[in-house]
Amino acid sequence: MGLWEAFLNWLRSLFFKQEMELSLIGLQNAGKTSLVNVIATGGYSEDMIPTVGFNMKKVTKGNVTIKLWDLGGQPRFRSMWERYCRAVSVIVKPSLSGIPLLVLGNKIDKPGALSKQAFTDEMGLKSITDREVCCYMISCKNSTNIDSVIDWLVKHSKSKS
Template sequence: MGGSLLRSWIDSLWSRILSIFLFQKELSIAIIGLQNSGKTTLTHMLGGRPFEQDTVPTLGIQVSQFSLENSLIKVYDLGGQTRFQSLWERCFSKVDLIIYMIDLSDTMTLDESFEKLSKVMQMTQEDRIPMLVIGNKIDLIQEPKEKQTIATIPTYNYDSSERLRIDSTNSHLLKNADVLTRQVGVDLKNRQLHIPLRSSESQDIDVLPLNRDIAVFTMSCRNGLCISNVIDWIVQL
């Protein structure tokens, strides 16, 4: 026990020494999202670990620390189960960046995921915490057959702020980062956030100013697709 504590203390001291002499900055990140969206896998990838097929669901909070290019990164990997979502807000005051993960392949949970994201955007609006929204698992989304595409899937209007009704026939559209950006309510052109205000009779939109850095990427943690774009965006903060 004593040796383990001493080793932990030495590792912590060494990390601090490295942060002073080798790294330009320290960055604390909260990675949140619904269960099975790829939060732990992304944490591993940012830390240089290979993809693992089976990962244990995070219970509560798991903290990791590693170097990423010239930055010392501290990641709070927060559990996505409903009983742990109350922990998300507690970490917001501790971090420099919030990464919100979405499983784009699971159409059954997309509405809930988008709704939770809107709440997080509202909660962090005043503090202007930078956000990175990642649509994960694009490798698991099947492209529709050509005939089905022509017959049943409408053309997407990139200039409209109206959200799509996503189901198995059109979920492939979310693989496009521009489409996902609109779907989560981020209007980069006009620097606005479109937050749904649900009521029993209507669904109005609250328009907020986009007063912080926000980016939206689509990727696959399984095959590493677009991970370099994610890393480049993180280290430039």
């Protein structure tokens, strides 16, 4: 990013504040908490404790404040996922009509990880036609495509009046 672009972004941030909420849902051990930590701090830790219930963290990127809801992936917590998806700007569950769907295939650094095409096919993403669907293959451990995910999130944030 050039100096001029950085200056324009700073100037925009003085007048245009944006907020969004993001609910991270997925199976246990999918890397949701790791993603929150990588987005918030840029750091990755091998020693993550499974989320019990939920955690919430606010992260500011430029003029966008993102409220990240990290929802536990254990079977006993899955019934509460929909409650945390009602007022969000982006979801990771196809049951709430019209809200953009961001699907992340994490842990691509692991041997035997699926290709993007195989992941897209397995998840049936091409069959979802009632909303925008975007898929990124990421690695929280190596920060692969994390910047692209953040850019997508910022692009989809909504101005709050």
